[in-house]
Amino acid sequence: MSARILAVDDSPTILEMIKAILLAGGYEVITAADGAEALETARAEKPDLILLDVMLPKLDGYRVCRLLKFDQNYKSIPIIMLTAKTEEQAMATGIRTGANQYLTKPVEPETLLAAVAEELGKAQG
C-alpha cells in the first residue's frame, strides 16, 4: 500500500501542484486548506507524512507542527515544513517546533520527492 501524505496549503493552486507531484511519485494524497483542518485531518486520517505550509489561516504551520509533535499519537509522523521565507530565523523556528525538514518554496519536484522519500524511509527504518 502506498504511503498517504497530508498536504496543507491555503492556496488551492499550490495544493494542486503539490498533489500532482506527489501522485506522480506514487503517493496517496489528502489535503487541508488551513491549520484547523490540518489538525482535524491528521487526527481523523493519521497520514504517514505531512507537508505543512508555514503561512496558514486559522492556525499557523508552526503551531500545527508543535501540537502534533507534542502528542504521543502523532509525534512519529514526519513533518516537512514549506515556506517562502528564507531567513535563518524562520529555519531555526521550523526546527525547534520539531519539524523533520524544512524546504523553501518554490520547491523543485525532485527535491520535494527526495525529501518525502527520505523522511518516510527514516520513519519506517
Next chain:
Amino acid sequence: MPGDDRLSKDLTLADFERFRDYIHQHSGIWLEESKLDSLRISLYARATRIDRVTWDDYFEVLSRDEAEFRELMSLITINETSFFRFPQQFEALRAHVLPEIMGDKVADNRIVRVWSAGCSTGEEPYTIGMALFDSGIETLDWRYEVMGTDVSTKALGVARAGTYPGRALGNLSGEIVNRHFVQVGDDEYRVAPHVRKHVDFGYHNLIKEPYPLSLMGNWDIIFCRNVTIYFRLESTRRVVSNFYNSLNDGGYLFIGHSETLTSITDMFEPVEVGGVFLYRKSPQEKRWHGFSASGPQSLTRPTSAGVRSGRADTASAGPTPGEREEQRVARQERIAQRERTRRAEAEEAAAGASSVAEMLHLARQHFAEGRPDEVERLIGLVLIADCGNADAHLLSAYVHADSGDYEAALAACTRALAVNPLLPGARYILGVIHQRQGDLVRAVSELKKTIYIDSDFALAHLNLGNIYKQQGKFDAAIREYENALRALYANPEGEWVHFLGGWKADVLLRTCERSLIECRKAMGVA
C-alpha cells in the same frame, strides 16, 4: 511570524481542566492524562475553526452551542475501528451466541436484535450485519436488525453513507469483500444492499438518561467495545446497568477484548466462548437493577452447552448451587472484613504517602530481592486501597508459588483472573501448578490459554514442550520448543522473565535447543 495566529496564548492547565471537566459533565467521557494531548489538538482545531480568540471565548460558545459541543466530541472520540476487528468475537457470535438466543425464543418471535453502542463510522454494526447474514439465519425464516449509535454526528454521517476507501478493507479477505461490498469508485467500496438493509443508525449519548424508548429494551445482543476505556467507573456502572436493563433475558453484552466488567458489576454472568469473554444476562433472573450496580450479588448460574462459565473455569469443576451460596456468603464476609480492616490500615497506607503504583513497584523490587514478607505486607496495603487490583493478586500468586504454597497461589491467581481474565502470568502460574501436581490435562489447557493471550510467552511454550516430550508426543514438543525459541528471540524481555528465578534468558535458550535436539533424536529413533 504570521500575524493571523490569533489564539496565541497557550492552553494553561486550568483551561485544560475546565474543558476536561465540562466534557466529563456533559458526555460522561473522562479524558485520562494520556488523552490530554488529543484534547489539546481538538480544542485548537475547533476554536480556530470558528475564529475564537481566547479560550474563555471558546468555552462560552461550547457551553451554549450543542452543535459545537458535538463537533468537538466528534474530534475527541475519533476511534480506531475496522471491519471484523477481533474476529474471535464475531466467531463466538455466529457459532455460540446466535444459536443459543434463537433456541431460547418462542416460535412467533423470530427476530434477533443487535445494538452496536458507540459505533463510530459504522464498521462494527456492518460487520455484525455481515456475520448475521453469513450465519444463514434468514434462510431459516429469522429476521434480524442491527442498530448503530454514536455521539459523533460526523462519524454517523460516514456510517450512514456506508462507503469506505480501499484501505479500510485492507484486512479483509477477497471473498468477504466480494460478498459484502460493491466497488463504487476507483478506490471506494460500499457495503452491499443485503447488509445495509438490516443496519440502521442513530445519535445517542450513552450517558444521557433516560434512554429513548427505541433503545430501552428488547435487545438480544449489545456490542460496546470501549465502555470501560472512555468512561469513569461511576459512569461505566450506569452505562452497563442501562445495557443490562435494555437486554432481553439471556441476552449478551460484548465488550472490548481487553476489557473486563468484574470490578464494575456482577449483574452479568461472565462466560467464555472459544477464548472470548462475554457477559450474559441470566435468563432465570427477572428483576430491575438500579444504577448502584456495585452490591455483591451473584447471578452466576450453570450455562448451556458450548458456553462455559468464566469464573468457574479457573480452578475446579463447577461448584454446586449450595457451594455457590456458601462461596457467596464467604465472599460477603471477606468484603465486610476487608472493609473493617481497611479503616484501620488505610491510615498506615496514607502515612507512607505511597500511591498504589509506588507500593506495587516497591513490592516487585522486594520480590526480586527475595523478601517475600515485605512483598506480602505491601500487597496487603495495595489491596486495602484497591481490592480489585489484578497486578497485586498476581504478585501475591508469584510469591506463594515461589514458596511452594500452591493452594494460596491458586487462590491468588483465581482472584487476579476474576479481575482480568486475560492476565497471561496468572494463566501461566495455574498451568505450572497443575503441572507440578501432575494434572497434565489442566496444565496443558492453562498453558495454551497463556499462549493464546500472549503468543510470545516463551516459558509457557517451553513447559508445554516439556509436557509433550514427557508424553512422547515429540512432534508437538518440537513445535513448542521452536515456538519458545522464536518467542525468546522476538521478545527477550517478556513478562515471563519474572518466572526465571534469577536465571538468565540465554540459559533458557540453551535448554530449549537441547530439548529440541533430544526430541529430534527420539523421532529419528522412532
